[in-house]
Amino acid sequence: MQPIIRSITGNADINFEVKFRAELTLFEPFKKFPGGVYGHGQKAFVAKAAAAREGCNYLIYMVDADDTSPQRHNDIAGEILSGFGALKKPEVGCVACIPVSASEAWMLADKEAWRKLTGHEVANLPGKPEELWGEKRDPSSNRPHNIFARICAQEELADSSETRSLLAAHIDPGTLRRSCPASFTHFADMLLKPHKS
Known part of the structure; x- marks a missing residue:
């Protein structure tokens, strides 16, 4: 943040x-x-x-x-x-x-930030992140933290505060305003x- x-x-x-x-x-x-x-x-x-x-x-x-x-x-x-x-x-x-929903919803909202972090387009980023929800203990659920964890695993990144900080440095507040109104x-x-x- x-x-x-x-x-x-x-x-x-x-x-x-x-x-x-x-x-x-x-x-x-x-x-x-x-x-x-x-x-x-x-x-x-x-x-x-x-x-x-x-x-x-x-x-x-x-x-x-x-x-x-x-x-x-x-x-x-x-x-x-x-x-x-x-x-x-x-x-x-x-x-x-x-x-x-959760702070991870904001972390999932900017596809361009993910592209800047990874150097390529990232697949499986959800639309409308504020509408995501699911069972906490089910890693396959649509709970924002679980999706964030899956995207991190897919991109071979740690699901960590360091990854969140690196990603947040690329996030555009204007994009977040549109994606998470x-x-x-x-x-x-x-x-x-x-x-x-």
Whole structure:
């Protein structure tokens, strides 16, 4: 995701500090959350507090929708935005990143990026990646991660964060906006105008 963020913002000098949601409980300074803050909103609230405490200018809270429904994306976004808004720290710009289905759907969306990565046209890339879904434990399913793994195997690439990063460096945000309109467009627009409160 980091190369995509740099491409969208036009800032190649962004420094990132990655924390997983499970780690955020270590930083939780609150005994109870404000009313109306639940689900991902609670983690977003804690993440914003940690970002403010650590002097971060921006927070990108990322979670897969794990669903193909735009409504599920919107529900999760609402939870996250309520968490951002419940903590008044306007110095931290906040962005919700919620790929519909899974982040691998975004990785499958740009055929030209795959061509640049491999040096040739890549077969079996799906159309409409936000509509992909399937059983997690079935490697032949249409779950985005499983398709990504099969494409990596077909191209003799590791299914790894390094491959994702190399691929992401070639991804065109305009292509992602067209291929993943339900979730990528929301993320890219929010990245250019982060939530501040």
